[in-house]
Amino acid sequence: MAQAEIGLIGLGVMGANLALNIAEKGHRVAVFNRTPDKTRHFFETAGDLAERIVPCETIEAFVAAIRPPRPVIIMIKAGDPVDQQMAALMPHLSAGDIMIDAGNANFRDTRARFQRLEGSGLTFIGMGVSGGEEGARHGPSIMVGGTPESYARVEKVLTSIAARFDDEPCCAWLGSDGAGHFVKTIHNGIEYADMQMIAEIYGILRDGLGKSATEIGDIFVDWNKGRLNSYLIEITGTVLAAADPLTGKPMVDVILDKAGQKGTGKWSVIEAQEMGVPATAIEAAVAARSLSALKAERERAEALFGVETAAFPTAFGPELLKDLELALFAAKIGAYAQGFAVMAEASREYGWSLPMPVIAKIWRAGCIIRSQFLDEITTAFTAAPDSANLILTPAFSAMVRETLPSLRRIVSAAAASGLPVPALASALAWFEAYKRARGTANLIQAQRDFFGAHGFERVDGIDRPHGPWGSGAAQQ
Numbered sequence: 001m002a003q004a005e006i007g008l009i010g011l012g013v014m015g016a017n018l019a020l021n022i023a024e025k026g027h028r029v030a031v032f033n034r035t036p037d038k039t040r041h042f043f044e045t046a047g048d049l050a051e052r053i054v055p056c057e058t059i060e061a062f063v064a065a066i067r068p069p070r071p072v073i074i075m076i077k078a079g080d081p082v083d084q085q086m087a088a089l090m091p092h093l094s095a096g097d098i099m100i101d102a103g104n105a106n107f108r109d110t111r112a113r114f115q116r117l118e119g120s121g122l123t124f125i126g127m128g129v130s131g132g133e134e135g136a137r138h139g140p141s142i143m144v145g146g147t148p149e150s151y152a153r154v155e156k157v158l159t160s161i162a163a164r165f166d167d168e169p170c171c172a173w174l175g176s177d178g179a180g181h182f183v184k185t186i187h188n189g190i191e192y193a194d195m196q197m198i199a200e201i202y203g204i205l206r207d208g209l210g211k212s213a214t215e216i217g218d219i220f221v222d223w224n225k226g227r228l229n230s231y232l233i234e235i236t237g238t239v240l241a242a243a244d245p246l247t248g249k250p251m252v253d254v255i256l257d258k259a260g261q262k263g264t265g266k267w268s269v270i271e272a273q274e275m276g277v278p279a280t281a282i283e284a285a286v287a288a289r290s291l292s293a294l295k296a297e298r299e300r301a302e303a304l305f306g307v308e309t310a311a312f313p314t315a316f317g318p319e320l321l322k323d324l325e326l327a328l329f330a331a332k333i334g335a336y337a338q339g340f341a342v343m344a345e346a347s348r349e350y351g352w353s354l355p356m357p358v359i360a361k362i363w364r365a366g367c368i369i370r371s372q373f374l375d376e377i378t379t380a381f382t383a384a385p386d387s388a389n390l391i392l393t394p395a396f397s398a399m400v401r402e403t404l405p406s407l408r409r410i411v412s413a414a415a416a417s418g419l420p421v422p423a424l425a426s427a428l429a430w431f432e433a434y435k436r437a438r439g440t441a442n443l444i445q446a447q448r449d450f451f452g453a454h455g456f457e458r459v460d461g462i463d464r465p466h467g468p469w470g471s472g473a474a475q476q
């Protein structure tokens with residue numbers, strides 16, 4: 001039997017679907033899973049694709065089934081399991097073989113894995129994959145970090161399984177070591193913000209305007225035909241229309257308001273903070289998930305304070321709906337601008353030369369944040385590759401001018417009604433602060449100098465870095 005072109009370890013949701021995708025694109029793939037039952041079941045249910053799948057129950061058989069130099073995709077639970085799996089695999093590999101971690105790894109772990117493999121003759125790729133189950137099966141977005149040479153070995157297979165937009169594969173080599181996993185992390189950070197902002201608009205419609213789940217679903221279906229067109233808006237419409245088979249109620253109304261998180265959103269915020277890049281919408285979205293988890297405390301607080309929601313100040317109608325749509329669009333621009341700014345800084349920090357137009361391009365299809373909007377980001381960054389921020393590009397500055405008034409109106413109306421809109425409000429605050437040349441940190445500088453003699457810079461450039469603060473001030 002011909003050897004497999006590639007191997008894949010981990011037949012969970014993502015791995016099983018990726019393996020079927022690889023086989024469907026005409027490549028022979030060897031598969032292995034820690035629990036062999038899963039491998040057997042996978043092979044037995046692979047249908048016609050089974051003829052290009054080599055099921056293996058031992059690591060030895062798995063490695064022997066792949067043509068050297070062997071690319072091995074590891075698609076398992078992120079973290080320690082990846083190190084354990086690599087350790088089990090390594091003694092069986094030969095020089096030139098490539099281990100590809102395709103899970104949601106922390107890019108710092110990826111960088112450490114690259115370092116550990118240095119001098120071993122083995123190669124490593126850190127690869128972000130987005131698109132969930134459906135994407136893995138029919139075309140994900142793939143973000144690759146590693147050496148150009150190792151990418152060249154797997155490019156044919158990866159580009160063949162990736163999603164396509166305008167007939168271009170949504171797969172690219174983005175830089176060395178952790179570049180691919182960093183970009184996937186920020187993708188997820190933006191995903192958190194996108195989802196949270198959609199949920200906040202849903203909250204205004206539900207709690208401020210008394211709309212039912214199906215009525216709100218119809219609004220999202222309508223918005224999906226306009227400039228908000230995206231996978232997340234589309235699935236929001238679908239989700240809101242679904243009924244619970246047990247009670248007949250809207251499905252969302254019987255789902256607990258407590259969202260989990262696996263780490264990528266939090267890592268986005270940590271990395272942004274580490275580099276001093278404000279990513280307020282993403283930060284708010286992560287914090288909102290953490291707050292959602294405090295269900296019991298929130299129940300106690302509601303019993304203590306009561307529900308203080310006042311009537312929404314604007315009447316429901318086409319004008320308000322347009323404002324809500326544009327407010328969501330404005331906030332979305334803020335979240336993406338922040339995410340791209342984090343990647344730009346990381347690119348400088350880690351010497352990656354991350355290609356912003358390429359990143360926007362490979363997110364246009366396949367991934368969870370896919371949208372028409374990403375095509376507009378691609379065009380904007382292609383026209384102005386050196387722009388310090390997305391909203392400084394001509395196309396996006398015009399969009400901000402057009403939509404920011406709606407975001408202001410919606411956030412202030414929500415605040416007046418006692419409705420929480422942390423991500424929308426954080427995006428708004430970022431816009432207002434970012435586009436104001438004279439802020440208020442002059443006072444912060446003065447306070448720091450007063451209590452800590454930290455000094456300050458003067459507006460006139462005169463070298464007199466301490467204030468005349470008088471008694472109680474720190475001594476310079």
Ligand SMILES: NC(=O)C1=CN([C@@H]2O[C@H](COP(=O)(O)OP(=O)(O)OC[C@H]3O[C@@H](n4cnc5c(N)ncnc54)[C@H](OP(=O)(O)O)[C@@H]3O)[C@@H](O)[C@H]2O)C=CC1
Pocket residue numbers: 009010011012013014015033034035038075076077078080081082084085102103104105129130131132133262
């Ligand atoms: N689900 C999604 O939408 C997406 C997930 N990801 C990432 O892809 C990766 C896989 O996710 P997913 O397929 O959803 O996860 P699943 O929970 O469906 O599958 C987990 C897989 O990991 C294996 N595994 C767990 N622990 C170990 C271990 N110690 N050693 C070897 N194998 C182990 C499991 O093997 P066993 O069967 O033996 O338990 C199983 O094959 C994760 O990093 C995830 O974050 C990325 C994009 C989207």
Ligand SMILES: O=C(CO)[C@H](O)[C@H](O)COP(=O)(O)O
Pocket residue numbers: 104130131132188191260261262263264265368
């Ligand atoms: O990577 C993904 C999508 O792009 C995964 O679905 C991931 O699990 C999403 O993150 P979280 O579970 O924290 O919501």
